[in-house]
Amino acid sequence: xxxxxxxxxxxxxxxxxxxxxxxxxxxxxxxxxxxxxxxxxxxxxxxxxxxxxxxxxxxxxxxxxxxxxxxxxxxxxxxxxxxxxxxxxxxxxxxxxxxxxxxxxxxxxxxxxxxxxxxxxxxxxxxxxxxxxxxxxxxxxxxxxxxxxxxxxxxxxxxxxxxxxxxxxxxxxxxxxxxxxxxxxxxxxxxxxxxxxxxxxxxxxxxxxxxxxxxxxxxxxxxxxxxxxxxxxxxxxxxxxxxxxxxxxxxxxxxxxxxxxxxxxxxxxxxxxxxxxxxxxxxxxxxxxxxxxxxxxxxxxxxxxxxxxxxxxxxxxxxxxxxxxxxxxxxxxxxxxxxxxxxxxxxxxxxxxxxxxxxxxxxxxxxxxxxxxxxxxxxxxxxxxxxxxxxxxxxxxxxxxxxxxxxxxxxxxxxxxxxxxxxxxxxxxxxxxxxxxxxxxxxxxxxxxxxxxxxxxxxxxxxxxx
Amino acid sequence: xxxxxxxxxxxxxxxxxxxxxxxxxxxxxxxxxxxxxxxxxxxxxxxxxxxxxxxxxxxxxxxxxxxxxxxxxxxxxxxxxxxxxxxxxxxxxxxxxxxxxxxxxxxxxxxxxxxxxxxxxxxxxxxxxxxxxxxxxxxxxxxxxxxxxxxxxxxxxxxxxxxxxxxxxxxxxxxxxxxxxxxxxxxxxxxxxxxxxxxxxxxxxxxxxxxxxxxxxxxxxxxxxxxxxxxxxxxxxxxxxxxxxxxxxxxx
Numbered sequence: 001x002x003x004x005x006x007x008x009x010x011x012x013x014x015x016x017x018x019x020x021x022x023x024x025x026x027x028x029x030x031x032x033x034x035x036x037x038x039x040x041x042x043x044x045x046x047x048x049x050x051x052x053x054x055x056x057x058x059x060x061x062x063x064x065x066x067x068x069x070x071x072x073x074x075x076x077x078x079x080x081x082x083x084x085x086x087x088x089x090x091x092x093x094x095x096x097x098x099x100x101x102x103x104x105x106x107x108x109x110x111x112x113x114x115x116x117x118x119x120x121x122x123x124x125x126x127x128x129x130x131x132x133x134x135x136x137x138x139x140x141x142x143x144x145x146x147x148x149x150x151x152x153x154x155x156x157x158x159x160x161x162x163x164x165x166x167x168x169x170x171x172x173x174x175x176x177x178x179x180x181x182x183x184x185x186x187x188x189x190x191x192x193x194x195x196x197x198x199x200x201x202x203x204x205x206x207x208x209x210x211x212x213x214x215x216x217x218x219x220x221x222x223x224x225x226x227x228x229x230x231x232x233x234x235x236x237x238x239x240x241x242x243x244x245x246x247x248x249x250x251x252x253x254x255x256x257x258x259x260x261x262x263x264x265x266x267x268x269x270x271x272x273x274x275x276x277x278x279x280x281x282x283x284x285x286x287x288x289x290x291x292x293x294x295x296x297x298x299x300x301x302x303x304x305x306x307x308x309x310x311x312x313x314x315x316x317x318x319x320x321x322x323x324x325x326x327x328x329x330x331x332x333x334x335x336x337x338x339x340x341x342x343x344x345x346x347x348x349x350x351x352x353x354x355x356x357x358x359x360x361x362x363x364x365x366x367x368x369x370x371x372x373x374x375x376x377x378x379x380x381x382x383x384x385x386x387x388x389x390x391x392x393x394x395x396x397x398x399x400x401x402x403x404x405x406x407x408x409x410x411x412x413x414x415x416x417x418x419x420x421x422x423x424x425x426x427x428x429x430x431x432x433x434x435x436x437x438x439x440x441x442x443x444x445x446x447x448x449x450x451x452x453x454x455x456x457x458x459x460x461x462x463x464x465x466x
Numbered sequence: 467x468x469x470x471x472x473x474x475x476x477x478x479x480x481x482x483x484x485x486x487x488x489x490x491x492x493x494x495x496x497x498x499x500x501x502x503x504x505x506x507x508x509x510x511x512x513x514x515x516x517x518x519x520x521x522x523x524x525x526x527x528x529x530x531x532x533x534x535x536x537x538x539x540x541x542x543x544x545x546x547x548x549x550x551x552x553x554x555x556x557x558x559x560x561x562x563x564x565x566x567x568x569x570x571x572x573x574x575x576x577x578x579x580x581x582x583x584x585x586x587x588x589x590x591x592x593x594x595x596x597x598x599x600x601x602x603x604x605x606x607x608x609x610x611x612x613x614x615x616x617x618x619x620x621x622x623x624x625x626x627x628x629x630x631x632x633x634x635x636x637x638x639x640x641x642x643x644x645x646x647x648x649x650x651x652x653x654x655x656x657x658x659x660x661x662x663x664x665x666x667x668x669x670x671x672x673x674x675x676x677x678x679x680x681x682x683x684x685x686x687x688x689x690x691x692x693x694x695x696x697x698x699x700x701x702x703x704x705x706x707x708x709x710x711x712x713x714x715x716x717x718x
């Protein structure tokens with residue numbers, strides 16, 4: 001992925017190189033072609049206008065819904081159906097034919113058509129939902145709304161795949177996510193078999209199969225992040241639903257599987273993908289998960305959490321665990337692949353060191369709940385261990401951030417560290433004087449670290465700072 | 467630029483970039499429309515799929531509406547604060563409440579557990595009665611029977627629940643119909659709980675319903691002059707068709 005910022009800098013540099021005679025006009029043209037310099041000017045304003053037109057499309061969609069709902073009784077059922085369907089098809093078709101106007105050298109002139117077409121396609125996606133909702137209203141269907149969201153999301157997803165549009169993909173994922181959220185907590189809808197229930201029950205695998213290819217197809221980091229978050233969330237939900245099978249193992253898997261899956265993710269494991277587009281993103285998400293989990297587990301929950309309480313749910317529900325097993329198998333394969341890669345390229349020792357550290361983190365965070373729930377209760381040790389893990393992670397992030405001059409990593413570590421200190425201080429009974437002192441130290445520490453980092457990174461990589 | 471970008475694999479670049487290169491050397495894919503216009507099927511195939519989905523939403527209800535048998539159901543008072551949700555009317559029925567259902571034969575055979583009364587010493591009398599608590603999420607069928615006497619006025623007489631069954635009963639007599647319900651803990655749902663009404667009439671309908679539901683002391687729920695006509699198909703699925711509030715019929 002190349003950021004706009006990089007392209008801006010590259011264009012500036014390339015112009016300089018051309019002026020200095022370092023590269024010839026031909027090479028400049030090639031660079032310009034490759035990094036689409038011509039679209040840079042309009043990129044920023046395009047994005048702004050795209051957001052505005054998209055918002056406008058959504059508002060017009062809402063207007064259409066309310067208008068039709070307000071005039072409900074005047075029109076016959078057939079007329080309403082015809083009106084809604086023709087609006088739906090008309091908007092989509094107009095949007096498509098405007099949007100597909102080719103961008104060439106005359107790209108700037110035709111830009112408005114594309115933007116308008118894009119907004120109309122978004123509007124069409126919303127009218128699809130309006131159509132479904134109004135259809136169910138006409139027949140007074142009183143079902144839970146999660147099915148509607150899921151079906152709507154599937155419809156939009158089909159369009160996103162076909163047109164390769166990131167915005168539609170994100171909309172589809174939000175819709176299916178809402179559907180899943182409503183469906184999985186709606187305990188009334190259980191028992192009966194339907195393909196929608198099947199979809200909800202096997203969401204971890206369904207999300208992997210539906211959304212991850214879309215991220216590659218659209219080359220979209222946003223879609224990949226949303227997909228990863230969705231998969232992890234549904235995986236945790238499935239684990240929780242199946243927690244009666246073996247609470248200790250389930251708790252261990254719930255702690256270890258998501259970060260292992262994300263950290264071990266390697267794009268080249270997939271067929272026909274030859275470069276690592278999303279691996280850094282997946283690893284960032286793994287670190288986020290680890291940070292969040294360590295922070296959550298560093299509180300004194302452990303005294304109250306015992307395996308007896310969990311076992312009270314006697315229902316033996318193993319079906320959601322099928323998905324867990326599938327993704328677990330994928331994780332094992334990922335790590336075997338990683339190990340093989342490590343052996344093939346012994347020069348990448350530094351990378352392996354980080355991976356080994358993360359592997360240790362994951363192993364420890366799996367072993368603690370396993371031990372706590374199955375052998376003997378170790379509330380004090382568990383709390384202490386997770387605090388140590390949290391501290392190590394934060395320190396590691398700070399160190400990595402300093403070493404690589406990466407601001408995000410550095411500040412992530414700082415935030416974790418400060419959060420840990422303040423949480424422990426508030427959690428345990430400490431005197432006010434000590435509290436004041438700790439706040440003071442944290443504040444001074446954060447400011448000093450920040451200043452230090454900025455100075456350090458500017459000496460480390462002066463080119464990055466301008 | 468890395469050494470991977472030599473002339474030999476330049477042509478292959480857009481499809482198969484060389485492995486083990488960091489993201490910087492990837493060809494950029496524009497977020498805008500592709501340079502070559504897309505073929506028309508790229509729109510029409512997913513659009514057809516979406517249209518099929520739109521049609522699939524009301525299809526089961528439409529089937530019930532066309533093939534179903536008309537049944538009249540007695541409503542029960544609903545919480546007045548819960549009356550309006552958007553432009554829809556929340557309906558509760560006589561057969562929705564657990565109190566009605568547990569008096570019917572067959573209720574005790576549904577899956578669940580029965581509370582047992584603690585043994586009492588002979589002189590004392592046990593005040594405890596055995597309670598059947600049915601598992602939430604259990605689906606069942608309520609068999610309704612048509613009233614024997616025809617309606618005196620315009621408003622049809624409500625049908626009476628006869629029994630409850632776990633399995634769908636076959637070969638019911640002509641005056642009986644089985645409605646599929648789902649027990650959700652304390653009450654049951656039949657897919658008949660929502661009725662959408664136009665915005666400008668909801669005030670009037672609400673007032674009408676409130677008036678109908680205002681009970682005189684000593685009057686039982688059976689007497690509420692508010693019934694719902696629904697269609698029930700052979701599978702037991704039901705859709706509401708019209709409301710009868712006192713002597714007025716509403717149908718939307």
